[in-house]
Amino acid sequence: MPSTHLGNLLGAALRHQRQRRELSQRQLAGLAEVSQTAVARIERGERSPSIPVLERLFAAMDVQLVVGVEPLDTHLDARIDELAARPIAERIDDLGLDRMMDALKDFPQALTGSTAAVLQGAPLPVDAVEIALRWEDSKRFTAWLAAHYGQRWNARWEEFGGVWLEPEEPGEHRWSTLYGEIRATMCDELPETVEVRHGGRDYRVVPLVELELTEPRAADLLRRYRDRRRATGD
Template identity: 75%
Template sequence: MSSTRLVTILGATVRRQRHLRELTQRDLAELAGVSQTAVARIERGDRAPSILVLERLLAAMDVQLAVGVEPLDAHLDARIAELAARPVVDRIDDLGLDGMLDRLADVLPQVITGGTAALLQGAPVPVDALEIAVRWRDSTRFTSWLATAYGQRWNARWGEFGMLRLEPEEPGEHRWSTRYGELRATMCDELPETIEVRHAGRSYRVVPLVQVELGDAHAGELLRRYRDKQLAGGG
């Protein structure tokens, strides 16, 4: 990923989080102790924020930066092309999606979001975990389910699962390993609007693709990458 693309993604992330909280650029600037001009330039991708400024902006919105890695562009393109050639039902089986959803269904309301929602709508994005939205008021039930599923919370400090409390209210990424596979959650006050998709006779409630692209920086980047490749190739 070039530095220009990274700056664009960081700016889009700050803007998206600000919009989710219904803050103006001036509001965010005052909360973070920076100038409104700085916020505007960062969101437009005109300026690469320092780590300190980025952490202050995100902390002002009660979120934190999570750093990850992904394959180099050529390898990523090859992976996307490989997934595009495979039926969606095969990719659902690979993820073990149905088994985990069956175990969650009777426990708490949830909808599928992120890269998993994109997969179910046919997008060839690499997915390694079930991604769902869960309401904060269902946190206790969610925590209980995680405990029965031998859940372990992702520990960013040590780069592995474990050594952290399970509760979503505790600091840390909303990411757990369970006996049924990896699970990532977006905690929210109300579940987002969904559409229904069907595969192999089964129904799934998913966040629409356009909302996935707007609300998930990583999945959105992969979707735009795939779309750009398709346009470039005349697809």
């Protein structure tokens, strides 16, 4: 079966979660009670798995799959073109990034996802500050959220509020706060970062090459941006 865009995204997300836990395909297959061949084909985007199979695979790694939507390709391309014409400083201001970084200054962190890509020059759409945080800082982060009017994304209601703030609780790691929206990647150790500087300020960001390996959505947007540049001859 030919690979599809959605199949590739699902495969990349599954592979990323498995590798983070240092599991082999055989080990994950055993935990989820599926065949190793099925895991391999899903990760390569060669198989469109059923929802129950996907749920078992992710549940075996103590995570769950969150479904979202995004604009159609033509709208997304137009948005990327629009952002490419704007200075990075404007995009940083629109995101309220510096205000959020000042508020989170006491937390060890790394900027990741599309936020990190923007700071490295890629004009990707970003609607929330994306950071990596350590699990050991989870309780302090929960207290910070409570003190700054944090509300967690409720996938059932498709709005913020009505669910527990704690990252340990099931659900997407996404919160609205007094300073804007945060999307967090919770991890045992922070990823390796590089330093970039804009407007007299330094930011610690996950490098583009690492984003393409570990962040499926950012990787897809980066590929789209590069394809767009080649198509327009930039």
